[in-house]
Structure formats: structure tokens, C-alpha cells
Amino acid sequence: MKLSKKILGSLALACALVVSANAASDKVTWKLATSWGAEFPPFTNSVANMAKMVEEMSGGDFVIKVDAVNKHKSAFGIMDMVKLGQYEMGHTASYYYKGKDPVLLLFTSMPFGMNALEQYAWFYFGGGMELAQKSYEKHGMYSFPGGNTGVQMGGWFRKEIKSLDDLKGLKMRIPGFAGEIFAKLGCAVTNIAPGELFTSLERGTIDALEWVGPGMDVSMGFHKIAPYYYTGWHEPATELQFVVNRAKMDKLSPKNKAILETAMKTAAYDMLIQNYDMSATAWDKIKTEYPNIKIMTFPKPVMDAMKAANEDLVKEESAKSAEFKTVHDSQQAYMKKARAWTNIGEYAYIRDNQ
Amino acid sequence: MKLSKKILGSLALACALVVSANAASDKVTWKLATSWGAEFPPFTNSVANMAKMVEEMSGGDFVIKVDAVNKHKSAFGIMDMVKLGQYEMGHTASYYYKGKDPVLLLFTSMPFGMNALEQYAWFYFGGGMELAQKSYEKHGMYSFPGGNTGVQMGGWFRKEIKSLDDLKGLKMRIPGFAGEIFAKLGCAVTNIAPGELFTSLERGTIDALEWVGPGMDVSMGFHKIAPYYYTGWHEPATELQFVVNRAKMDKLSPKNKAILETAMKTAAYDMLIQNYDMSATAWDKIKTEYPNIKIMTFPKPVMDAMKAANEDLVKEESAKSAEFKTVHDSQQAYMKKARAWTNIGEYAYIRDNQ
Incomplete structure (x- = not known):
């Protein structure tokens, strides 16, 4: 069978159309x-x-x-x-x-x-x-x-938290629901852009901060300043x-x-x-x-107060x-x-x- | 342009070939x-x-x-x-x-x-x-x-394991490396087909067995016979x-x-x-x-002996x-x-x- 150029051209075009129609929906x-x-x-x-x-x-x-x-x-x-x-x-x-x-x-x-x-x-x-x-x-x-x-750490603190009194007036960077809890317990809660966190901690603009966990915290350098590293809850x-x-x-x-x-x-x-x-x-x-870093857990009365504050906040949202x-x-x-x-x-x- | 039946047939066949060649490698x-x-x-x-x-x-x-x-x-x-x-x-x-x-x-x-x-x-x-x-x-x-x-449970036991002595002669179904460990501690270790496990436990052919965890154990019914459910280690x-x-x-x-x-x-x-x-x-x-089910952990001397037996077995394999x-x-x-x-x-x- 001998095909003219024109027919061969049509054949190629038709095939191309069929092939592309077949694939078009997935592109x-x-x-x-x-x-x-x-x-x-x-x-x-x-x-x-x-x-x-x-x-x-x-x-x-x-x-x-x-x-x-x-x-x-x-x-x-x-x-x-x-x-x-x-x-x-x-x-x-x-x-x-x-x-x-x-x-x-x-x-x-x-x-x-x-x-x-x-x-x-x-x-x-x-x-x-x-x-x-x-x-x-x-x-x-x-x-x-x-x-x-996974579990985020409770944050880096310059000083140990021994009781609820130690939270009063503490300047801490912690966002979200946990921030509201700390505010209820008397902390001065702020949010600060990530790029300014290290300097804020170094200069004492804040006394403590929460970030994520060792994997993401290490490059921020917080461990060089605030040696009390609290286990997570929030x-x-x-x-x-x-x-x-x-x-x-x-x-x-x-x-x-x-x-x-x-x-x-x-x-x-x-x-x-x-x-x-x-x-x-x-x-x-x-x-x-940094062998001076200390892993700490908030004392039970502090944890209990945080739990109670959390429950109050959840109740407020649930009522709304x-x-x-x-x-x-x-x-x-x-x-x-x-x-x-x-x-x-x-x-x-x-x-x-x- | 008017195409003959023969040419149309060829066109269809050629297109089909192109399309299938395109997809062939993935079928x-x-x-x-x-x-x-x-x-x-x-x-x-x-x-x-x-x-x-x-x-x-x-x-x-x-x-x-x-x-x-x-x-x-x-x-x-x-x-x-x-x-x-x-x-x-x-x-x-x-x-x-x-x-x-x-x-x-x-x-x-x-x-x-x-x-x-x-x-x-x-x-x-x-x-x-x-x-x-x-x-x-x-x-x-x-x-x-x-x-x-995830963590598999340590198994179902008819009686509490209070000391290493309680393992001597205990008839237990537990396969693999853990089986070798229990054997070293004096258990009579056996393997039994899954379909016969319940009957073996019921009839006292075995005193204890290890299966997986609650999700897979529940349908086997072991909890109806052996009320001591040990936490996992193996x-x-x-x-x-x-x-x-x-x-x-x-x-x-x-x-x-x-x-x-x-x-x-x-x-x-x-x-x-x-x-x-x-x-x-x-x-x-x-x-x-079954509120009579008791979650147990092997006493420390038993755990220590299991750890030591495990280390011995690992050393043997590593030497080989x-x-x-x-x-x-x-x-x-x-x-x-x-x-x-x-x-x-x-x-x-x-x-x-x-």
C-alpha cells in the first residue's frame, strides 16, 4: 500500500491527537x-x-x-x-x-x-x-x-521554675493556646519573630521561650543562654x-x-x-x-495549674x-x-x- | 479529503499501535x-x-x-x-x-x-x-x-511470675530469639500453630504464651484463661x-x-x-x-536475666x-x-x- 504525503500527514496528526487526548486529563x-x-x-x-x-x-x-x-x-x-x-x-x-x-x-x-x-x-x-x-x-x-x-519540648528557661510564683511576671515567648495558659498563670506572654528570638533571650527582653524540640532548636542556639530545658506538655x-x-x-x-x-x-x-x-x-x-543543660519537668502544682487553665479555656471555646x-x-x-x-x-x- | 476504507483501517491500526506502545512499558x-x-x-x-x-x-x-x-x-x-x-x-x-x-x-x-x-x-x-x-x-x-x-506484649500467663524460679519448667509458646532467651532461663519453650494455641492453653499443654498485642490477641480469647498480661520487652x-x-x-x-x-x-x-x-x-x-485481667511487668531480676541472656545470644551470633x-x-x-x-x-x- 502506497500512501500519499498528504494522507501520511493526516495519519500522523490523527495519531498525535489520539495520544495527547489519552494523556491530556492527567497533565x-x-x-x-x-x-x-x-x-x-x-x-x-x-x-x-x-x-x-x-x-x-x-x-x-x-x-x-x-x-x-x-x-x-x-x-x-x-x-x-x-x-x-x-x-x-x-x-x-x-x-x-x-x-x-x-x-x-x-x-x-x-x-x-x-x-x-x-x-x-x-x-x-x-x-x-x-x-x-x-x-x-x-x-x-x-x-x-x-x-x-512529635512531642515539642516545653521550652528554654534562664532560671528554674520551682513554683507557680516563679511564673508571675516571667517574660515568655509562647504562642497559641499554651500562651493563653501561661498568661492565665501570670506570665507576660509575647510573640516574637523567629529571627529575633536569640537576641531577645540574650538581652533579657524575654526570660524564656518555647520553640520546637532539639532538632529545630539547636540551630537557634538557645541552649547557649538558657540552660533549663523543660519537657513538653503543650x-x-x-x-x-x-x-x-x-x-x-x-x-x-x-x-x-x-x-x-x-x-x-x-x-x-x-x-x-x-x-x-x-x-x-x-x-x-x-x-x-553543653553538659550544663538541665532537663527539667514543671513541678506538679505548676502542671496541675496549667491543666486547670487549659480546661477552662476549652470550656470557654466549647460554650461558644x-x-x-x-x-x-x-x-x-x-x-x-x-x-x-x-x-x-x-x-x-x-x-x-x- | 476522502479516505478509502482500507486507508481508514490502516490509520486506526497505526493509531492503536502508537497508543499501546506508549502505554506498554507501564502495563x-x-x-x-x-x-x-x-x-x-x-x-x-x-x-x-x-x-x-x-x-x-x-x-x-x-x-x-x-x-x-x-x-x-x-x-x-x-x-x-x-x-x-x-x-x-x-x-x-x-x-x-x-x-x-x-x-x-x-x-x-x-x-x-x-x-x-x-x-x-x-x-x-x-x-x-x-x-x-x-x-x-x-x-x-x-x-x-x-x-x-509497635510494642508487642510480653504474653499471657496463668500464674504470676514472681522470680526466676517461677520460669523453671514453665511451658511457654514463644518463638524466635525471645524463645531462646526463655529456654536459657529454664522454660520449656515450644512453638504451636496459631489454631491450636487456645486449646493448648486451656488444657494446660502450655502455661503461658506470647502472641502480639491486644488488637490481635483479643480474637484468640487468651484473656479468658490466662489473666496475667505482661508488658513487652522482646x-x-x-x-x-x-x-x-x-x-x-x-x-x-x-x-x-x-x-x-x-x-x-x-x-x-x-x-x-x-x-x-x-x-x-x-x-x-x-x-x-474482664476486670480480673492484671497488667504485670516482669520483676527486675527476671528482666536483668533476660537482658543478660539476650546479650550472650547476640555475642554468639556476632562472633559467627x-x-x-x-x-x-x-x-x-x-x-x-x-x-x-x-x-x-x-x-x-x-x-x-x-
């Missing part, structure tokens, strides 16, 4: 805005890890371009930008949007709340994801766990969030949707593990190089919002049974190996 | 053999979850068919079948192959070893994955974490394994390789969380319905194999720094919230 380029600087491990690793998995698993069809805060200039405006579709998705912390909607606080971490394993079990098997989607739906978004820090399992514009996500092909969901889930788990490694490595360095109460009650009920297992499982194992 | 059907029965949660959930993710993320191009043990009849022959290429991949526990190669034991869990978070940090950030690939390469396989049980983070034939994996397209690796990783993490939920739920039920020593040393070094962080982080948090 997507998205933009993601983060609340972080370009290099802020392990938070930025979670995003990069997720985007890399999506690109590789889609054979390059689904590309997610990441804008750090220096590009979009709006660390706490992620939700608005994603809602408006300026970005298809974002990476942030739910509790930054407490002012916009207090229920969102509950999807990050609560003082005296669940630890990371308990909380993931609540999210994926205890109804947490369903509650999160419900709470985010009214903001035009889907929300997914975006990386967990953010036992801080979960970051991937937020995704609902309309954009609904338009994805089933394949791309599956790829994105799996990549986000894996990146979140991975960050918990990466931060564990970072903290183990950093703590090893800190305690070797039935939705807050529903989510908080779900977490408390789940924690009760999960903690009983933690106590005889993971906790007993470490306790009996001291 | 794969694999078979996976498990060491488990068809329904054995959460182990079988990990496999089903992985296969589902692979199929969805590949848009149906990459399909993994699962054969349970009732099909292939070889619970402990997974490695051989995968090595020979009878199955492209398998789901099993590395320590079942201790007889074939003792180093494999180390990739499951070790008595007094790392917990799940520490161990995942070792696998992914502490050099563990590299060591695992090296150890599995000589068997013609790649190995990947396949799901973690399998603090039992990791199952996906094993993959090297030649088969090397032939996958980069896209399918990325999809498979991510799906296996996610399924492994997910199983840890699912088992946490199962154990929390089961323990809640057991302790409510440089590879065993290399992997074990890597785990011990990593655990030392990871545990220091666990102690001030996750552990202190639960301790201070009792």
Missing part, C-alpha cells in the same frame, strides 16, 4: 504556597518530598511548584490564597487560623492531648479525618495531615496541614487524586520520622557540648461553638482508650528499660 | 505471596492497602494479585518463591528466615531494641535501609518495611517486610518503581497506626469485660558473622542517641501525664 501543573522560608527543615522537606513523589509517580505529568514565604509574603495567609484559588494548595499549621475559626486549632495539637501515634490513629481510624474535612469544607478546602513534629503532636482548594482537587483525574493523597500522607509520616532523627542527633550534640465541642469531645474520647493502650504498650516498654 | 501484572491467611488483620490490610494504592496511582496499569497461604501452602517459603521469581514479591517477617541467614533477624525487631519511631528513624535516616538492601542482595531481593506492630517494634525480586523490580519503569516504593512505605506506616487503633479498641474491651555484628552495632549506636531523645520527649510527656 497538571499546580502551585503550592508554604508558611515557611525556602529552607526550613523538616517542614520544607515534607513539601519537597511530597512534590517529588507526585512528579515521579505521575511520570512527570503532575507537577507541583512550591512558593516559599519570601515569594508570596503571606506566612499566615495560606488559607485565603488557597480558598481564592491563587494557589491550588498550601502547607501551613491549622492553629495559625484560630482567629478565623477556632475549631481549626484542634487539628494541630492540644495541650495535654494525644501524642503522634494516638493522633494519627484518631485521624485515620477514629473519625478525625471526617471531622477535619467537615470543618474545612466551609472554607472551600480539603485538609490533610502534613507532617508531625504541643504533644503538632501536625502541619496540607490544604487543597476543593474545586481544584475535585477536577483531578482519579489517578492524580490517588497520587496526591498518597504522597501527602507519606510525606506527613516521613516528617515525623525525620524530625525524630533530627532531634536525636541534635540532642546528642547539645548534651555533649458546638463544632469545637464535637471535635474536642471526639479527641478526648479517643485519647482515653488510646492512652490506656499507650500506658501498657509503648510507655511501659521504655519505662521498664530505664 | 504490569504482578503476583504477591503472603505468609498469612486470607484474612489476618492488620497484616493482610497492609498488603491490600499497598496493592490498592499501586492500582489507583497507576490508573489500573500496575496490578498486584495477592495469594494467601491457603493458595501457595508455604508460609515460611516466601523468600524462596520470590528469589526464584515464582512470585514477583512477598509479604512476610524477616525473622522467619533466621535459619537461612541470621542477619535477617535484625530487620524485624530485637529484644530490648528500638521502638517503632526509633526504628523507622534508623531505617530511613540512620543507614538501616542501606544495610537491609546489602543483606538482602545476596538473596536476590530488595527488602522494604512492610508494617509495624519485640518492641516488629516490622514485617515486603520482599521484591531484584530482577523484576529493576525492569519496572521509573514511574511504576516510584509508585511501588511509595505504596509499600505508606502501607507500612499505616499498619502501625491501624494496629494502634486495634489495640486501643481491643484493650478497652478486654479490661472492661561479621555482617550480623555490623548491623547490630549500627542499631545499638543509633538506639543510644534515639533513646536519649525518646526519654526527654515522647516518654517524659506520657510519664508526666499519668
Whole structure:
């Protein structure tokens, strides 16, 4: 069979159309805005890890371009930008949007709340994801766990806290719900930009501060000034969030949707593990190089007062919002049974190996 | 332009060829053999979850068919079948192959070893994955974490263990390294098929047994007979394994390789969380319905003797194999720094919230 040039040309064009039609629905380029600087491990690793998995698993069809805060200039405006579709998705912390909607606080971490394993079990098997989607739906978004820090340390203090009296007038940087608790106990609570924290502590503008844990604290240098390092109580399992514009996500092909969901889930788990490694490595360095650092636990009367203040604050929020109460009650009920297992499982194992 | 029927036919055929050539490299059907029965949660959930993710993320191009043990009849022959290429991949526990190669034991869990978070940090950030690939390469396989049980309980006992004397002659079902430890301490150690465990305990053929944890133990009914439930020491983070034939994996397209690796990783993490939920739920039920169940910890002299026996066994294996020593040393070094962080982080948090 001999084909004319014209017919061969048509054949090629027709084939190209068929091939591209076949692939077209999976070709997507998205933009993601983060609340972080370009290099802020392990938070930025979670995003990069997720985007890399999506690109590789889609054979390059689904590309997610990441804008750090220096590009979009709006660390706490992620939700608005994603809602408006300026970005298809974002990476942030739910509790930054407490002012916009207090229920969102509950999807990050609560003082005296669940630890990371308990909380993931609540999210994926205890109804947490369903509650999160419900709470985010009214903001035009889907929300997914975006990386967990594990237990955050209680902060660096220049002086030991021996009693509730030592908190009166103490100038401390601590944000969020925990900040409100310390304020109730008489602290002068402030928030200070990360870049100014070391200088503020050094100059005595603040007497104490809370950051994250050894892995992220070590590069800040707080251990050089404030040698009392308190164990955590206020953010036992801080979960970051991937937020995704609902309309954009609904338009994805089933394949791309599956790829994105799996990549986000894996990146979140991975960050918990990466931060564990970072903290183990950093703590090893800190305690070797600064043997004067003392690990402290707040005295029982102080812990009890913090617990009572937390309960008061939760009651206030629950009285204002039935939705807050529903989510908080779900977490408390789940924690009760999960903690009983933690106590005889993971906790007993470490306790009996001291 | 008017095309003859013949030319149209050629056009359609050519297009079909182009389209199928484009997709051909990604179309794969694999078979996976498990060491488990068809329904054995959460182990079988990990496999089903992985296969589902692979199929969805590949848009149906990459399909993994699962054969349970009732099909292939070889619970402990997974490695051989995968090595020979009878199955492209398998789901099993590395320590079942201790007889074939003792180093494999180390990739499951070790008595007094790392917990799940520490161990995942070792696998992914502490050099563990590299060591695992090296150890599995000589068997013609790649190995990947396949799901973690978290801390396993120390087992169900009819009578309280008050001293080392109570272990002399005790008839206990406990396999693996821990079994050798109990044997060294004077127990009559046996292994019994899962289906006969309850009857053996009921009839006094055995006085005690170790299984997994509340989530998997509850359906076995041991709590109805043996009311002393001991906290764990022997399998603090039992990791199952996906094993993959090297030649088969090397032939996958980069896209399918990325999809498979991510799906296996996610399924492994997910199983840890699912088992946490199962154990929390089961323990809640057991302790409510059987309030006579007592949570016990082995007395310190017993724990010390178990630790000493474990160290002896590790020394014996290390003397026989440089590879065993290399992997074990890597785990011990990593655990030392990871545990220091666990102690001030996750552990202190639960301790201070009792």
C-alpha cells in the first residue's frame, strides 16, 4: 500500500491527537504556597518530598511548584490564597487560623492531648479525618495531615521554675493556646519573630521561650543562654496541614487524586520520622557540648495549674461553638482508650528499660 | 479529503499501535505471596492497602494479585518463591528466615531494641535501609518495611511470675530469639500453630504464651484463661517486610518503581497506626469485660536475666558473622542517641501525664 504525503500527514496528526487526548486529563501543573522560608527543615522537606513523589509517580505529568514565604509574603495567609484559588494548595499549621475559626486549632495539637501515634490513629481510624474535612469544607478546602513534629519540648528557661510564683511576671515567648495558659498563670506572654528570638533571650527582653524540640532548636542556639530545658506538655503532636482548594482537587483525574493523597500522607509520616532523627542527633550534640543543660519537668502544682487553665479555656471555646465541642469531645474520647493502650504498650516498654 | 476504507483501517491500526506502545512499558501484572491467611488483620490490610494504592496511582496499569497461604501452602517459603521469581514479591517477617541467614533477624525487631519511631528513624535516616538492601542482595531481593506492630506484649500467663524460679519448667509458646532467651532461663519453650494455641492453653499443654498485642490477641480469647498480661520487652517494634525480586523490580519503569516504593512505605506506616487503633479498641474491651485481667511487668531480676541472656545470644551470633555484628552495632549506636531523645520527649510527656 502506497500512501500519499498528504494522507501520511493526516495519519500522523490523527495519531498525535489520539495520544495527547489519552494523556491530556492527567497533565497538571499546580502551585503550592508554604508558611515557611525556602529552607526550613523538616517542614520544607515534607513539601519537597511530597512534590517529588507526585512528579515521579505521575511520570512527570503532575507537577507541583512550591512558593516559599519570601515569594508570596503571606506566612499566615495560606488559607485565603488557597480558598481564592491563587494557589491550588498550601502547607501551613491549622492553629495559625484560630482567629478565623477556632475549631481549626484542634487539628494541630492540644495541650495535654494525644501524642503522634494516638493522633494519627484518631485521624485515620477514629473519625478525625471526617471531622477535619467537615470543618474545612466551609472554607472551600480539603485538609490533610502534613507532617508531625512529635512531642515539642516545653521550652528554654534562664532560671528554674520551682513554683507557680516563679511564673508571675516571667517574660515568655509562647504562642497559641499554651500562651493563653501561661498568661492565665501570670506570665507576660509575647510573640516574637523567629529571627529575633536569640537576641531577645540574650538581652533579657524575654526570660524564656518555647520553640520546637532539639532538632529545630539547636540551630537557634538557645541552649547557649538558657540552660533549663523543660519537657513538653503543650504541643504533644503538632501536625502541619496540607490544604487543597476543593474545586481544584475535585477536577483531578482519579489517578492524580490517588497520587496526591498518597504522597501527602507519606510525606506527613516521613516528617515525623525525620524530625525524630533530627532531634536525636541534635540532642546528642547539645548534651555533649553543653553538659550544663538541665532537663527539667514543671513541678506538679505548676502542671496541675496549667491543666486547670487549659480546661477552662476549652470550656470557654466549647460554650461558644458546638463544632469545637464535637471535635474536642471526639479527641478526648479517643485519647482515653488510646492512652490506656499507650500506658501498657509503648510507655511501659521504655519505662521498664530505664 | 476522502479516505478509502482500507486507508481508514490502516490509520486506526497505526493509531492503536502508537497508543499501546506508549502505554506498554507501564502495563504490569504482578503476583504477591503472603505468609498469612486470607484474612489476618492488620497484616493482610497492609498488603491490600499497598496493592490498592499501586492500582489507583497507576490508573489500573500496575496490578498486584495477592495469594494467601491457603493458595501457595508455604508460609515460611516466601523468600524462596520470590528469589526464584515464582512470585514477583512477598509479604512476610524477616525473622522467619533466621535459619537461612541470621542477619535477617535484625530487620524485624530485637529484644530490648528500638521502638517503632526509633526504628523507622534508623531505617530511613540512620543507614538501616542501606544495610537491609546489602543483606538482602545476596538473596536476590530488595527488602522494604512492610508494617509495624509497635510494642508487642510480653504474653499471657496463668500464674504470676514472681522470680526466676517461677520460669523453671514453665511451658511457654514463644518463638524466635525471645524463645531462646526463655529456654536459657529454664522454660520449656515450644512453638504451636496459631489454631491450636487456645486449646493448648486451656488444657494446660502450655502455661503461658506470647502472641502480639491486644488488637490481635483479643480474637484468640487468651484473656479468658490466662489473666496475667505482661508488658513487652522482646519485640518492641516488629516490622514485617515486603520482599521484591531484584530482577523484576529493576525492569519496572521509573514511574511504576516510584509508585511501588511509595505504596509499600505508606502501607507500612499505616499498619502501625491501624494496629494502634486495634489495640486501643481491643484493650478497652478486654479490661472492661474482664476486670480480673492484671497488667504485670516482669520483676527486675527476671528482666536483668533476660537482658543478660539476650546479650550472650547476640555475642554468639556476632562472633559467627561479621555482617550480623555490623548491623547490630549500627542499631545499638543509633538506639543510644534515639533513646536519649525518646526519654526527654515522647516518654517524659506520657510519664508526666499519668
